[in-house]
Amino acid sequence: MKEIDLKKQNKILWIIISCVLIVTIATSVTLFGVYYFNYGTDPVVEEKAQNFILLIGDGMGINHIKTAELYNNGSLLNMRKLPVTGEVMTRSLSAGATDSAASATTYATGEKTYNGRLSFKDGKNLTTIAEEAMANGKKVGIVATKVATDATPAAFLAHSNSRHNTAEIASQIVASDVDVLFGLNNDELKALASSIQTDNRDYCTSFEEISASTSEKIFGLFDEDIPNIGRNTLASLTDTALAKLENENGFFLMVEGSKIDSYSHTNEMDKMIDELNGFDAAVSRAVAWARKNGNTTVLVLADHETGNLKIPAEATADQISNDWFHSTGHTSQNIHYFGYGIGVNSIPALIDNTDVYDIIKQLLF
Ligand SMILES: [Zn+2]
Numbered sequence: 450m451k452e453i454d455l456k457k458q459n460k461i462l463w464i465i466i467s468c469v470l471i472v473t474i475a476t477s478v479t480l481f482g483v484y485y486f487n488y489g490t491d492p493v494v495e496e497k498a499q500n501f502i503l504l505i506g507d508g509m510g511i512n513h514i515k516t517a518e519l520y521n522n523g524s525l526l527n528m529r530k531l532p533v534t535g536e537v538m539t540r541s542l543s544a545g546a547t548d549s550a551a552s553a554t555t556y557a558t559g560e561k562t563y564n565g566r567l568s569f570k571d572g573k574n575l576t577t578i579a580e581e582a583m584a585n586g587k588k589v590g591i592v593a594t595k596v597a598t599d600a601t602p603a604a605f606l607a608h609s610n611s612r613h614n615t616a617e618i619a620s621q622i623v624a625s626d627v628d629v630l631f632g633l634n635n636d637e638l639k640a641l642a643s644s645i646q647t648d649n650r651d652y653c654t655s656f657e658e659i660s661a662s663t664s665e666k667i668f669g670l671f672d673e674d675i676p677n678i679g680r681n682t683l684a685s686l687t688d689t690a691l692a693k694l695e696n697e698n699g700f701f702l703m704v705e706g707s708k709i710d711s712y713s714h715t716n717e718m719d720k721m722i723d724e725l726n727g728f729d730a731a732v733s734r735a736v737a738w739a740r741k742n743g744n745t746t747v748l749v750l751a752d753h754e755t756g757n758l759k760i761p762a763e764a765t766a767d768q769i770s771n772d773w774f775h776s777t778g779h780t781s782q783n784i785h786y787f788g789y790g791i792g793v794n795s796i797p798a799l800i801d802n803t804d805v806y807d808i809i810k811q812l813l814f
Pocket residue numbers: 508549710711714755779
C-alpha cells in the first residue's frame with residue numbers, strides 16, 4: 450500500500466515538475482519570439498505628411514541632452530521644447546548594444562540586423578526609406594557632420610555586409626539618385642569626383658561653392674570639420690538642404706549630429722556639448738521650416754547612447770566633468786525621441802527602433 454502511495458506521489462510530483470517546465474519553456478520561447486521577431490508596437494499613423502525630417506544625434510542619450518542644458522545655464526534645448534516625446538528601444542540582432550550601422554539600418558528599413566551591416570541582412574539588400582521616397586517621386590537629402598560614407602548616412606543610401614567597405618559604399622552613394630548630400634569627404638569619394646559632377650549634379654567642396662550652385666542636385670563634401678558656431682554650421686547646411694529639397698512632391702531629409710558619439714567614446718565632455726548644441730541648432734532650423742511649411746513631420750532621436758553618461762545628483766554647471774562618462778562604448782539604454790508636426794500625436798510613448806520606419810512610411814506614402 451505504502452509503496453503504491455509513494456509511486457502515486459512521485460507521479461504527481463513529476464506531473465507538477467513537467468507542467469512547470471512546460472510553462473517555463475513556453476514563456477521563454479514566447480518572450481524570445483517577442484524580442485527577436487516581433488519587437489515593435491506597430492503604431493498606426495493615419496495622417497499624411499508631404500515632407501519628413503529625421504534628425505539623429507549619434508550616441509545622444511537623455512543625459513547628454515540634460516548635461517548640455519546644465520551647461521547652457523539650464524535653458525531647455527530646442528528638441529526638448531517639441532510637443533511630443535517618448536522613448537525608443539535600440540537593440541540590434543547582435544548581443545550587447547547596437548552600433549550606428551545596425552541602428553541606422555533599422556530606422557531606414559524597419560528591419561533589425563547585425564552590428565556592422567548597412568541595410569543588408571541574410572545576404573540581401575533591404576530597401577531603405579530614402580530609396581522608397583525617390584521611387585515615389587520625392588526628393589532625398591542626407592546631411593552629416595562626419596564622413597558621408599560613415600554608418601548613419603550610408604545606411605540610407607547604400608547596402609553592404611560591412612560598414613568598413615568604404616569604397617563600395619562610396620560608389621553606391623554616388624550611383625544613388627540622392628538630391629542633396631552634405632558631409633565630410635574622404636579618399637574613396639574623391640576618387641569618384643568625375644562621377645559625382647554630372648549635368649544635373651554639382652560636386653562642391655566649400656560653403657561658397659554650395660551657395661553658388663544652381664544645379665538640381667548637389668554633393669557638398671568638406672575636407673575640414675563642420676563648425677558648430679559661425680555661418681557654415683550644420684544648422685546652415687540644414688537650411689540649404691531644405692531650400693534645395695522643397696518641391697510639390699515632398700522630400701525625406703536625414704540630418705545627423707555625428708560626433709556626439711565620437712566625443713562620448715573619448716569622454717570629451719566640452720566637445721560633446723559643442724556638437725550637441727550644433728545639432729540642436731539644426732533641430733531648431735528644421736522645426737522653424739516645418740512650422741512655416743505646415744505639411745511636414747520632424748522627428749529627433751538618437752541611434753543609441755554612448756558613454757553611459759550619468760549626472761550626479763544636485764550637480765551644477767561648473768561641476769560638469771569628463772568623469773560623468775562611465776564607459777567608452779555604446780549602451781543599450783532607451784534613447785528619447787522628440788516630435789513636431791503632422792502625425793506625431795499618434796506615436797506611442799515607448800516604441801521600438803523598428804517602429805520608426807513604419808511611422809515615416811505611413812506618413813509619407
Ligand atoms: Zn559610436
